[in-house]
Amino acid sequence: MTYSPKSDFLNVMQARGFVADCTDYQGFDEALLAGVVPGYIGFDATAKSLHVGSLIQIMMLRWLQKTGHQPITLMGGGTTKVGDPSFRADERPLLTPDQIDDNIAGIKQVFAAYIDYDTEAPNKALMLNNAEWLDGLNYLEFLRDIGRHFSVNRMLSFESVKSRLDREQSLSFLEFNYMIQQAYDFLELNRRYGCLVQFGGSDQWGNIVNGIDLTRRVLDHEIYGLTSHLLTTSDGKKMGKTAEGAVWLNADMKSPYDFWQFWRNTTDADVGRFLKLYTELPVEECDRLGALGGSEINEAKIILANEVTTLLHGAEAAAAAEATAREVFEKGGVGDDLPTLELHKHDLTWIGNAPEFMGGMSLTERNQFLSGLTGSDLSEFHVNIVTLLVKSGLSKSSKEAKRLIAENGARLNDELVTDTGFMIKATDLSMPNKLSAGKKRHALVKLTQPA
Known part of the structure; x- marks a missing residue:
């Protein structure tokens, strides 16, 4: 121009x-x-x-x-x-x-x-x-x-x-x-x-x-x-497309936390440009922040994420997302604003010696039986790590989840998981567990009404 x-x-x-x-x-x-x-x-x-x-x-x-x-x-x-x-x-x-x-x-x-x-x-x-x-x-x-x-x-x-x-x-x-x-x-x-x-x-x-x-x-x-311009990121990817799919603007299709994380994970070379396009910060400030190097560019990315998320979801949602991110990434905590997978008892697998009468149950009867279990009754029930990765949305398929585990990308409560057959006890899911795919994607997993 x-x-x-x-x-x-x-x-x-x-x-x-x-x-x-x-x-x-x-x-x-x-x-x-x-x-x-x-x-x-x-x-x-x-x-x-x-x-x-x-x-x-x-x-x-x-x-x-x-x-x-x-x-x-x-x-x-x-x-x-x-x-x-x-x-x-x-x-x-x-x-x-x-x-x-x-x-x-x-x-x-x-x-x-x-x-x-x-x-x-x-x-x-x-x-x-x-x-x-x-x-x-x-x-x-x-x-x-x-x-x-x-x-x-x-x-x-x-x-x-x-x-x-x-x-x-x-x-x-x-x-x-x-x-x-x-x-x-x-x-x-x-x-x-x-x-x-x-x-x-x-x-x-x-x-x-x-x-x-x-x-x-x-x-x-x-x-x-x-x-x-039809925007692409500096690495050639179409703007708004990620490995997990489109970055939706509606909160019920992309949580404010995940939306915030998308901007926080911006490539260094894109920070200044995205600040000018997607925020209302003065152009001079956008240029200054985009020119930062080293660890300082990460703070510029947080400003970008906060500004863009505030415009769409409000200042409170942006602050909550930042607080959760700092809790998860800097302090090793769980964070209250992570997307949460609530498992139901019918998602569980019996590991011990299943009662003979369960073998002949219909699916409806089995679910009714599981719904009646409480407390220590759940001690023999588990859920597979692959199932959790898929149900939480951290993996698109069982094949992808198994590949993630094989490449040392899956963690449960920050502990590396290397076995695709790893089973998590139902009794351990009475409190939220942090499930991670790589360093930047996390979800909470818990069992609904475990008692």
Whole structure:
């Protein structure tokens, strides 16, 4: 970005490293200086939560409002029924309307932490759903009034489509319609709410340009697009992807402690960049913290984890996560905020001489029998370490758990476990036990109602 912006918003975007490209820097800058600019980002409801990969766009909306403009969060109740094919190797699975509604309900939980929908100011945020205008479209009228403005030749030239076709991977007619629907979203938002800019990742450039072109043709209005970089970590991994899967933003899918730990484990080279993108600390302070070396960079990572977790889950959750981490890692304790696996008695295995009548029990009868056991009755019952690693989520499968043990990565209460057949007594699980996979991932394990 060589243009020197005059508006607060573009200055923030430039200084903090958000901007990948803009359709018209000067025109957008002048619009920002002229008054309140409504800007939107669309979020398709493909899961019950967004993940960290979407956080850069959420922060862009937050900064838009903080600099006096109006953020619009657009739920893709309509577009999710089609599925964005951009840079995908295959078609997204189709979801039912009920699944989409459930996912939207889950996704909405996050935004109130970042954006103010209740203010009476002119820049009060809006939460909309494109099903409002897409679901009721008449197909023939849509083809006649909107479809005639799209050149198939040009659509085929966009990299998101071209890369799919170059690999000789099928692109369905359903998916091909997605970019027309997204373009129509921008037209409708401009017509209904005066929306002047669409934000998105750099992979959305073609879709954004389509919307701008369509709005110019139909309404003769000047609108803009601004894209952010598609982030990868310094070691080349896609932002928000870990060995354990996506880093979800909803607390019921990723605990505040695990979310905090994700940021605490940031690679040294990424600290300064992530501080600028995902926190509101002054740029100079972000640069200072990112330049620290040795053990000092670890304190910078804690600041990063605290700041990001505070924005999403609140200061109390961030403080609790830090306290637990220090208890676990620095003092060798257990920590109260670790994710907890609560075993039930039917998860246990009989090690001693099982009563003859147990052999002929149905599963229901066996569970009823186990539920009635108390105290010393449990002395002959155990649970395997592999089972615990899988049930706690520290390993995805028994095979992975066994490999972890073979590589000396499994510990119980900080003691190395080297035997995949290791059995833990049920009586020892009446109090929480710390189970560890490597140095950074931990969980508590306890037996529910052991007495």
